[in-house]
Amino acid sequence: MRTIYLDHQATTPMDPVVMDVMQAAYTQYFANPASPHAVGVRAFREVERARSAVARFVGGARSEIYFTSGATEANNIAIKGVAGRCPGGHIVTTATEHKSVLDTCEALHAAGCAVTVLPVDAQGRVTAEAVARHLRDDTVLVSVMLANNEIGTIQPIAEIGRVTRQAGVPLHCDATQAVGSLAVDVTELGVDLLTLSGHKIYGPKGIGALYVANRLTDIAPLAPLIHGGGQERGLRAGTLNTAAIIGLGAAITLVEETRDQEARRLAKFRGTFLAELTARSRAPFRLNSGTGPDFLPHALNLSFEGVDAQELLPRLTDLAISTGSACNSSAQEPSHVLRAIGLPPERIRGSIRLSFGRFTAERDAIDAACSLAAAALPQPESAAPGRAGQKGAAAW
DSSP states (O other), rough: OOOOEOOOTTOOOHHHHHHHHHHHHHHHOOOOOOSSHHHHHHHHHHHHHOOOOOOOOTTOGGGGGEESSHHHHHHHHHHHHHTSSSOEEEEEEESSHHEEEHHHHHHHTTTTTTEEEEETTTTSSHHHHHHHHTTTEEEEEEOOHHHHHHHBBBOOOHHHHHHHHHOOOOOOEEEETTTSSOOOHHHTTSSSSSEEEEEGGTTTTEEEEEOOOHHHHOOOOOOOOOOSSSGGGSSOOOOOOOOHHHHHHHHHHHHHHHHHHHHHHHHHHHHHHHHHHHHHHHSOOESSSOOOOOOOOEEEEETTTTTHHHGGGGGGGGGEEEOOHHHHHHHTTHHHHHTTTTTHHHHHHEEEEOOTTOOOOOOHHHHHHHHHHOOOOOOOSSSSSOOOOOOOEEEO
């Protein structure tokens, strides 16, 4: 049976071009890039070629790019690395951040840092004015993602960047979900730290990148999480994953070449899918995410009235979709993002997340809508109505 893959916000299939590049790397550039012999030097040059590709993509310098095992590690290094320079400082973030940001902030709070978690509006957005109101004399970092991994909301990072730059506070931006669809330039965004991951842009898993502005490390180096051989200029010790780094360089180059055209194509497929679903579904549904220019073009989050998504998914044997972030799905917990935007429990219970990708065809969008419409059967509602979501900033 053919499976239509529509879970690109969780991970993307590797592009065959990237796979070919990596297979060659495993045989041609297998040496340790820190080794002084000719084979090691060749591997080092390929690593630096990939570093240049990432730097060009984000508008930074090659010396500002550090390779990690993925965005989760990169987020940890960025936040803990800055916080470690000023123990007990104050951090500002938002209620809809990825768990690798929120859990890192929670761990720092347990270690003595003050943390302010800003609420978001019904679309999942925070304003630069809200950030400005919660900056303090001891604020050491602001962390706001560029685009949300569940509802696709694009945050006004450039506006927030102007606020943090004026206040002299570093700004970290988790751009993992955004780099495949949006132009990312660290200067235009006004960010000091930015993270991304290879497996969200048709590259390999287990590789990511962290941008750290030289102006930040010129003041004081970030505190490393891992100590060892001094790789990545002392910030991230450990033998480099050469083949994955080369794969990341290839993947990010492909994104750079196709991003704008691909965004338009996928937005069209999303429209086709919604039109088909509207015409065929027996269960009324409501969008939890927007479809305008302030949202990712390929993503959708919606809820069926009277439908439990956990019961719906097993019936969709020909579709690969999810009920929320893949990082939380195993715990079967209600989405913290949907709670933060104020959705009632019954609507969260009926929510699904799907996203179109590079290898999705228009026929896939139509067939997926037909399959989902046939499987989404309303059940008697037993949950009491109510609304969740934060009303004000939470201070940990």
